[in-house]
Amino acid sequence: MNKDKIVLPGEQVSTSEELLPGDGTFEEDGIIRASRVGTYYIDEKHKRAIVKPLTSIPVELKRGDIVLALVESVRSNMVIADVIHSIGKNRSISGDTNGTLRVSEISNSYVKDPSTEYAPGDIIRAKVTQVKPSVQLATKDRDLGVIKAMCTKCRHSLVRKDNLLICENCKNKEKRKTADDYGNYDLHKL
Ligand SMILES: [Zn+2]
Numbered sequence: 001m002n003k004d005k006i007v008l009p010g011e012q013v014s015t016s017e018e019l020l021p022g023d024g025t026f027e028e029d030g031i032i033r034a035s036r037v038g039t040y041y042i043d044e045k046h047k048r049a050i051v052k053p054l055t056s057i058p059v060e061l062k063r064g065d066i067v068l069a070l071v072e073s074v075r076s077n078m079v080i081a082d083v084i085h086s087i088g089k090n091r092s093i094s095g096d097t098n099g100t101l102r103v104s105e106i107s108n109s110y111v112k113d114p115s116t117e118y119a120p121g122d123i124i125r126a127k128v129t130q131v132k133p134s135v136q137l138a139t140k141d142r143d144l145g146v147i148k149a150m151c152t153k154c155r156h157s158l159v160r161k162d163n164l165l166i167c168e169n170c171k172n173k174e175k176r177k178t179a180d181d182y183g184n185y186d187l188h189k190l
Contacts, residue, residue: 007037
């Protein structure tokens, strides 16, 4: 992978054969992955993979912000997602980042069960509809929804084909509420 590339949590940056996992990364089954949104670089001297935070000055979430959030759990009537980035702000986020996405706010179509649309580990682009007393998110618009998802069986990236996401490794087919630029988003516009 190229140096100085912006990466998302869970994204593969290197392998344990090439480098050691450094700050902002973790190793899993021989793969080194990013643990935060940031810029990937290699500490050549110590042969470490590093993901630096985009900047150090934090920003507070506001209603109307468009954010990236990592889906942590999917319940019967809501999705819990940790807000990891505020788009266009290039800063880390201060305060409460624990967002809730109610089933009625997922899509313009009727959704009965959130687990048909999102899975833990998905990275979604969402709109902040409330900040206090709790962070509430919505993904109804076309440009909102999953921008990156991993196969729930083998953790390889899923590729969009028509209305489904397909794992090129194990051929598993999955469904998501995808953003219209799924798989083709521009990380430099984070
Ligand atoms: Zn798979």
